[in-house]
Amino acid sequence: MSLANAPTPLTTVLIANRGEIACRVIRTARRLGLKSVAVYSDADANARHVREADEAVRLGPAAARESYLNVEAVIDAARRTGASAIHPGYGFLSENATFVAACERAGIVFVGPPASAIAAMGDKSAAKARMDAAGVPLVPGYHGDDQSDDLLKTEAERIGYPVLLKASAGGGGKGMRVVERGAEFQAALDGCRRESRAAFGDDRMLIEKYLTQPRHVEVQVFCDGQGNGVYLFERDCSVQRRHQKVLEEAPAPGMSETLRREMGEAAVRAAKEIGYVGAGTVEFLLDADQSFFFMEMNTRLQVEHPVTEMITGEDLVEWQLRVAAGLPLPKAQNELRIVGHAFEARLYAEDPEQDFLPATGRLERFNLDLAGAGLESSRVRLDSGVEAGDEVSMHYDPMLAKLIVHGDDRDQALATLHRALAALDVSGVITNRAFLQRLAGHTAFQKAELDTRFIEHHFEALFAKPALDEPTYASAALVALEVLRNEADGGSLWARRDGWRLNGAAQVRIALTDPSHATDASSSDAIVTVLAERHAGEAWRLHVGDVTLEGQLQRLEGDAVAVTLDGHRRRLLARLDHATHGDVLVLSDVHGETRLFWRRLDAVDHGQHEVDATLTAPMHGTVVALLVEPGQPVEKGTPLMVMEAMKMEHTLNAPADGQVGSFHFAAGDTVGQGEVLLEFAADESGG
Template identity: 80%
Template structure:
């Protein structure tokens, strides 16, 4: 590749990473490998975060709120000056697509590891970007991208395009300020919600409207350009599996892509990048219709969260490419030197509860580990990019993503099998996560069959969230695991303090009831009763289990960490286990099983009534009060909106009635469990 002098870039020996979490750790690892000194920045909430602990130096930016810390341009620039950093890597999110930030770095003679401000501006305004893409001969979805933002005009344009339509924040990305509108009746409410989110996230409430394709796939192309006029595409990723317009599972290459379509889409992406004078790593996102037609969605002018799957199939370190391009070097490889090897998946591990509409979760990670050796996984084919470790706190202030689990295989089937084993081996305790949901996705028949589109989760909701039915083997395993963990918790040597059913001169006998945790408080729940009997003078001695008239001979052998081997009638299974209060959790490559466990031969393990109150389900901020005090409402009607971890959550009326009083106003911060309002149900 040809190289010409570049007077705008310079080599640097110290890199400041203006981000947090797993991307900050990832960038610093690559920078250190290249011999660079690394500087982290942090807020008060992240004073002891992993990225701070791993950096050569770290500088405090300000309070926990992002606007007062990670989004504070002056504070970040001052941190670079103070530490002598010659360059700043923005990661993804925060200041990564902030044109004024890039201009401030130019003024301070600090290299920005990313595109010029002009390129960010060109793609940041999505309406203007559509016009540029039309000029570059990049296919576009029909829609309205005009400057006139009158509500009535936007409604008229949506009516003309035809429903469903997609409302999108003109200045946005990452699913913020975005709604699907199914009919004209819901247009105004969706518009109001999008504008509110967009103002909060981007200080800009301009909207654009696009025809919503009912079953498209989300396929994006990784592009890279340097300051010498070279541009390449590093193939594509399929990111169709999403919730709330945010990606959950990604894979590369996109399954079912012909070489001709791959080349056509890749060349269109490079044209898009060159049209705006792009430099560095970027992603051009397309909607791929069932007939093979594809349409430009947007360009993310930064490194993407899912870039590791591209690294896995190409063998390239994209962060190193970023740093070298920022130093003024030409791209390491030409287009014809790039090849695809195998298949890769990335699963995003979030602190959230999929069973509660993906409600974000907070807390302390009592344990966070991935046992590759014990699970028989190849370290060359499994990678965990995380910004947390055991003992870290997950706060309300930032995005709930904890880590990314990336796997590689010779083909899609092999990579998917490896993903299942790796998810089972991932041990996370102390904070609710979506790990079990990821396992259900990865093992879902439609996902295995590449029956994909951007509404995959909604389309398969009935099976992804179906009520669990449990096998005898699962009841038996849970009974033994819970009993074993209960026995280990006893610190006394006295037989009177033992919890394993000890009886003098008689077999140990225990009666255990198990049921789905979602129905643990139901008066009419269907419990399975397991009678456990054995001598238990040593770990090798068997238990005798009776379940619904069936008798099993069982053994439980502790393995490394929280892994155990459960043998039932000669069939041995390795399980990753833990107990969350009264819930026993067991995981293997086929998925996760959670069962509420209680002894029914003890007087202190009865049912407890569940209290139902209108309390805050997580730490967050009140965004809006949607009804007046005293106003009569019907069950399910929205009452107030909260925001946490960059997502909005609506509190609804539990019954017909009225709100007697609100305890908080818009803008107030609330803690998990705080009573939000007084509600009076109709007699």
């Protein structure tokens, strides 16, 4: 049935969002015969969703408040293009009851629930009370109107630490802190309120008992305008950092059919209680004893919805558009089945080694080589809002893409995830790809021993520096030799840097070390020197310490290479990463990623590296607060200032003992990555 002939005719859909969800909706709308309209800010003028849409309308400047959160501008764009419906994606205006009401007044269909349902769940405190009355189990907590500091602290003590502070109007991890003890409460409350005001214009807080080993299990629900409601089973989203999900899977491991049915029916009951229509997610905490507690309901499509699509074979965006057109749900509960297992890995522009600081830059490469990795397109999906050449800015969420895989069972799906992550070629911007590989490869994750503090519990193992062996250093040296050869100018012997000699065997000494030691490559104990001697033709003899290996490198398609050492051939992805240093080699395979700074030994700077007495910005962002005064003595680790980037706050601490000199920026100023934020006063003691 054409949606133009549906009870509520749809012909043109405007997507009030950006990134991968906007691209996904555009493609689904096109398949259903609908015209698509994109909206964009100045920062996204050439973004992928703008390039793919049939039409696009500028909303305003880069700041979300002046573009994607500007209700009047979005409604005006819909009027100008004759859009019959607006799909909100997720984030921005997707759970904004005022925006839904504005769509209704303009005679435009909102692809989502009515304003009343969003309002009912948008206020987390009121939602808890309503769910309690409906018989949905709740975590012990405080959801009251009295928001005084003293009362909130008293309630936290009554509930018992640890507690979770949450923005009442929040979501997506914004305005949320775990507080372990009373001494930390006030600082955490202040930070949550700042984030909540910035993200939602509302600083009210609720407090919940923080369960120490719960799983985060959510149920996908769908309701239509005829009173029908179904659940499309559950997802486990326990692996999180800063309360934002990193790895999700469906179905949740270890779920009995009885528990699945009880949670699913409770979720549908919660949705019907508020008159819900469309796609929504009811989130639960599942304790070790299999008891579950209502957390919140996201009144929109979730980022992780593709894993549900993979195991059910249903297109949830198509369901959204059909329900918005007044059609009934495509299937009843007894027609829905789980087939196999699926994972989703979120690829973020961030540096896990630097406390997940968001990263910016230009994507030099962005590609998933399915054929080269032996992967089936029906089993692997990359949902992305970026392409090679795109800029990653500081203004929006750092998620670049979602890698979704399917298998006949969990083990097969996990094996496919490993192979797909290894085949994902991203350079130019620091990402969490290698961290995702370590997560998925961790023994506890493989055994499905999950809880919401998984990363904290396994922090040492997840961030341990891998012990590199001689073949790894030899492989890196072969890649470096290939780089040197490619830098030759037109084949001139005088321009070559690969150790060519007249009447002599080619010899090159290559220094290799972890990128964290790159500023002092001559004195670091972590340096490994490889002496490479040309052996015969393209073959090299490589000396790594006391070990000698016969090696050869063969270039394959793209960034793939075949490295052969003593007759053992391995296929790797090898590239230079310019996101941090120009001479960082990145080698990756199904086992993970290795990053090594390299130089010709005769090019190493032997000068002593001096640390500047300054604090520099680790990312592009905005200064939120200055926490110390000029002239104030500080100890190493003392919080100095707060920055905000990609909708999250980051506290910058003193790198060493010292005395504050002068700040170069004030609260509210925008700063670029690497700019000097603060100078420390000179040491006048003569030490």
